[in-house]
Amino acid sequence: MLTMINMRAPLRCIIQFVFCLLVFNYGNAFAVTPTEIKLRYHLDSQLNNEQLVLHVRLDMKGMTSKRSVLVLPSTWGDVNGLGNGIQHLRAESANTKITDTSDPLRKFLEVSDSTSASISYDVLKDWDGPLRENVRHLVHLEPTWIEINTGNALIHPALKPSDPVDCSFEWSIPVGWSLATSFGVRDRQQHFRGVWDRVQNAVFVAGDFRIHKQKRGRERLFLAVRGTWCVSDDEAKKKITEIFAIERAFWKDDDFPYYLVTVVPFDSSQRGVSGGGGFTDAFSIHTAPEEGFTIGLLSLFTHELFHAWNPYKIGRMPNAPEDIYWFTEGFTTYYQSLLLWRGGLLTTQQYLNAMNQSLRNYYLSPSRNITTKELIQLAQSGHGKDQISYDRGAAIALWLDWSIRRKTHSQKTLGDVMRELVLEGRTQGHSFPELTSDQVFAVTSKYISVDEQAQMKAFVNGIVNVKFPGDALQPCAVEQLVDIPRFDIGMSRDQLENKRVVTNLEAGSEAQKAGIEEGDKVIKLSVYWDDVTKPVDLTVERGGAILPFTFRPTGASLGLVPQFSLQSSTDSQSCPPPLSTPR
Structure with a gap:
């Protein structure tokens, strides 16, 4: 999923461009069991003294205990403390009581009727000043528009990502307002049935957004933009459609019924910042008004769109996702720049720059040799997603792609592995199993030797550092050890x-x-x-x-790191590195 990143760093971004792309509904591929819980959200925007308040009522049915736990909004991605705008939480159903727990972000919900309950609360804007990067994760409630997500605005029962839910959203917003969410556009009553993970990562925008639709076959791409941005709506739609085409061509898959992209520009006083984040069937952008499609923004969008396949068309994310982040985040990081290069949106030099940055991150990371078990333990203790999963996984993908090409004389690539995993997911039908490292290892074992399989598992677990030969990107680029200074x-x-x-x-x-x-x-x-x-x-x-x-911004030396540079006789505009050969 999504990672918010400071766009001025490779893959670290900050944009306020609400650009919601509605694509593939993975949740509907899950066989919903009779034990699913039903959640009905009623969201009513109310303007009081020029302050917009979102009044929320939640009706719950199918609860299996007289004492449940309610989870208050607190987290979006790796950012915590987002629930300060929640006020006036109260029980609405008879014989229902809400009490405190030792965790201020969790409440006990006690009911005499153990199958249903209703609560209500208000969501208020809890920040002042212009719209800027360091408040973009908070709820945006303005007199003319709304931007929220589940992580910063919706109270819900404690659920596992794979728990089945039947969820509906009923919106009461002013006549003339646009509405675009992870579950649809314009319709004031929206419904989703699938796994909780898809609701947990949903985004919602409403108000003075300009809605644009792009239809191609079964694919419906929506763009929701507000405010003034240096990129025209038509240009934005064209660029987004172009990236969609690049990824569809890689996966050889046109099955994308719905995707939403939202764009919200920052205040005009904000300069030099842009970024975004991935949600369920959606991508949101926040950006300074004069910032266009930077390399960082293009990379982030490509990364988040790739997740529509990896993992959501391969398998369900496990309840301890750190076990598979090396694949879902790392391999996605590897492909984000590779696909942009293939599509002509990056030069070869820009592609190498992105790869070199990821290699620097990996080899210089203090977490380079942390084990998967330790990553899981850190997550359980409240530690955020570690960047090492991205960078170690990307290095493994580079090594694996080279190994497959070497063994098969370039008749097969890592792309064949990725597409085979998706095909396996489709053949599972309604069972759609949990995605595991063993599942990935089983498919890759068809393409590499037994010794290489053992080596790959050691890489994944941090036992051995990833190594690949200097000719991995020849004839276009050569590897050399470079002394890397500390960023200061x-x-x-x-x-x-x-x-x-x-x-x-x-x-x-x-x-x-x-x-x-x-x-x-x-x-x-x-x-x-x-x-x-x-x-x-x-x-x-x-x-x-x-x-x-x-x-x-250089400081003291951090050490020697393998880096790739173009051969002196190579044209950076036209060189096709072997690893980039489309298949």
Whole structure:
């Protein structure tokens, strides 16, 4: 799933562009059992003194205990503490009581009738100031528009991701408002029946959004945009459709009934930031008004769209997903830049830059040799998703793709493995099993030797570091060991991002050498966080003068890391690396 990333770093983004893509309904492939719980959300927007309040009533049926646990909104992706806008929680059904637990984000729900109960509460905007990056994860409730998701706005019973649910949403919003969600467009009454994971990762926007539809065969692509953005609605729709075509061609699959992309620009005072996140059959973008489709944004969108197949057309995510993140997130990370390169949206040099960044992240990570068991334990103790699953998995994918091509003389590729896994998922019918590492190993065993299978399992578990030969990307690129310096901005990042002021300037840092001074007021900032290969562009106001500075954010050496560079005789616009050969 989704990862929110700071777009100025490779794959770290921040955009407020509500661009909801409705694609494939994985939940409906699940055989819903008679024990499913029924959830009915009634969402009523109410404008009180220019403040929009969302009143929510939840009716629950099919509960199996007289004492259940309610989960309050708190988390979206890796961001916590999102439930401060929840107020006036109360029981609505007779003989129902809500009491505290030791966890403020969970409540006990006690009922005399053990099969049904109703509650209600209000959702309020709990932040001030302009729409900006550091509030984009919070609920957006404005007089003319709404943007929420399950993680920051919906109370629900404690459920496992694979639990079956029958869920409906009934919206009471002003006449003339648009509505677009993970479950449909325009219809004020929406219904979903499938696994809870699909509801848990849903997004909802309403209000002054411009809705555009693109239809191709069975595919319905919707774009919901509000505000002013430097990219026209037609251009945005064209770019999104282009990426869809690239991914469909890779998977050889046109079965995408619905997908939504939402776009919400930040306030005009926000510059140099863009980002987004993946949801159920949807992708949301938040961006500075002057930021277009950056490489980071294109990569993130490609990554999240790839999840429509991996894992959602292969198998259900397990309740301890850290066991399979190396595949679902890591292999997806590998393909995000590869597919953009194949589609002509990245040059070969840009493709290599993205791969090199992932390799740097992997080889320099303090978590490089953490085991799968340890990742699961960290998650159970409240630790967020570790970046190592992305970068180690991407390195494994590069090694595996090369190994398959070498053994089969380029007659087969990792793409064949991915498509075979999807085909297996389709043949399971309604059983649609849980996705496991053993399932992936079983398919890859058809393409690599027994020794390579054992080596791959050691890579996955962090026992051995991933290694591949220097000719893995020849004839276009060669591998060499490069001394990588530590990323060092040379000042307080928190004050730079949130206060736009230079504080704690480090003596001898590249920032100081460039001429930046303590106390400078920053009026423009462009930085690719954690990427030492990209310069920092910083404009400050000092004594009435406007001064631009550029410097490399480098510090002490971190060590030698394998990196790929173009052969001196190679044309970066036309070179087709063997790993990129479409199949």
